[in-house]
Amino acid sequence: MSGISTSRRRGSAPFDAFGSIGGVALFLLRILRQCGPALRAPRHIVAQIYNAGARSLVIVMLCGLFVGMVLGLQGYDLLARFGSESALGVAAALGLIKELGPVVTALLFAGRAGTSLTSEIGLMRATDQLTAMEMMAVDPVRRVVAPRFIGGVIAVPLLTAIFDVVGLLGAHLVGVGLMGVESGSFWSQMQSAVEMDDINEGLIKSVCFGVACSLMAVYQGYHTVPTASGVGLATTRTVVVSAVLTLILDYMLTAAFL
Amino acid sequence: MNGGLGTIDAAPLIEVSNLTYAIDGRTIFDGLNLRAERGRITAIMGPSGTGKTTLLRLLMGAIRPLSGSVRIFGEDVTRMSRAQLYAMRTRVGMLFQNGALLTDLNVFENVAFPLREHASLPEAVLQRLVLMKLQAVGLRGAAAMMPSSLSGGMARRVALARAIVMDPEVLVYDEPFVGLDPISMGVTLRLIQTLNASLGITSVVVSHDVHEINAIAHQSYLLSEGRVAASGSPEELRVAALPVVTQFMNGLADGPVPFHYPAPDYRQQLLGAPPGAAIGAGQT
DSSP, rough: OOOOHHHHHTTSSSSSHHHGGHHHHHHHHHHHHHHHHTTSSHHHHHHHHHTTTTTGGGHHHHHHHHHHHHHHHHHHHHHTTTEEEEEEEEHHHHHIIIIIIIHHHHHHHIIIIIIIHHHHHHHHTTHHHHHEEEETTTHHIIIIHHHHHHHHHHHHHHHHHHHHHHHHHHIIOOOOOOOOOOOHHHHHHHHHOHHHHHHHHHHHHHHHHHHHHHHHHHHHHTTTTSSSSHHHHHHHHHHHHHHHHHHHHHHHHHHHHO | TTTOOSOOOSOOEEEEEEEEETTTTTEEEEEEEEEEEESSEEEEEEEEESSSHHHHHHTTTTOOOOOEEEEEETEEGGGOHHHHHHHHTTEEEEEEOOOOTTTTSSSHHHHHHHHHHHHOHHHHHHHHHHHHHHHHHHHHHGTTOGGGGHHHHHHHHHHHHHTTHHHHHHEEEESTTTTHHHHHHHHHHHHHHHHHHHHHHEEEEOSSHHHHHHHOOOOOEEEEETEEEEEEEEHHHTOOOOOHHHHHHOOOOOSSSSSSSSOOOIIIIIIIIIIITTTHHHHH
């Protein structure tokens, strides 16, 4: 069966990537082996942090603001039923830091930067640029894949931190500015209740999601069927598999931290 | 040698022996034998779909054959590890059919790419080397341009500058004349000839542009049905009486290489079967 027909069949099942977990694991090992050499050229990694991270800032901040505002409204409504409106700061902070920040940022990263990585590498495959590198005795995994992978893994936790901060400002804006929660209790209760373990949990989650989403993006791009439809399918698969993987990992990590 | 017309005495730099390769159950090469001598231009010709580009990929170790050997510099490419392959490729340049320039780098950086990756040269030396190679292909003035603003012929010449920037001993060209206007084609022909004559680069040119490639080749091979149908000097091929050679060299539409792809009976397909029913069968 040809590569194209195979990809068509596989593309109809969004979860087909789980059938090639071994291939993904081997590819991850290959990337990890090339991370050392790739780190010796930091300018490529900085460029990728800019591409994947800085260029996702606007969408991450915008979504963080509105997620925080919704959290402020819903949190106030729930807490008001128990007369605990002053705990809105704690609820918003824990919700954002431990759960919503890492998950929503990872989903946004997969949709914005992940698809961009996949299509970029996929087009390089389709136009023989990766093959040309191999023929020039340059390993494309070291030169193209590893910097993008490392850039993504660094960018996701940074974006998550920004998402959390903007989200808290959004919750404060709605909770304090609109619903009348006292600003002092909003911040002081948050300060006393949020512990370093909570922040570490969010940080570890965001790193794991960063690894998963970046790996999926570069894997799908590198293994793109070199046709127009192949690149399209690969980008679709990146979003679908990254989203599913993020939510599965989130459950597993949350269970592990409890 | 299959169907060989000429005699070769010099020691080959590239030697393909009993090469067999198949993909998706379709045999591409079946006992292929050929060789390229040091310092000469060897042309590999054949109709579209005969596996010329596949042969180049086999020569470069990008894919592995089912059996047989491919020797470059006396070493069997089919048995090389990735590290050995990369070491071999630093001595061999390759020109892709579409140029395969890196689209996020400008012309200068594309040519500088192999040097930056493999040689720790001072920036001033690197700049001089790159400018010299660009001057050789006539594109020093285009150093700052991006690949997207180059014409097909210019892109091919930039790719050629990149292929020679490491001063390779062997250059392999994949259809270097495809899609070029007569001027660009003439420029490319002269460049291949000049590089071969002045630098002593061994050249392997895959092409189906019979007249152009025969004008510069020292030795030609004509591939057909997975084997060498004929080989020899361009002159020997021109006078060869083999039907496949006559058809190819004279551009005849029908002959040993049929005009029609295998299909079910035409009349039956047009009149007998419901629309679309036999189309799939014809493609099996």
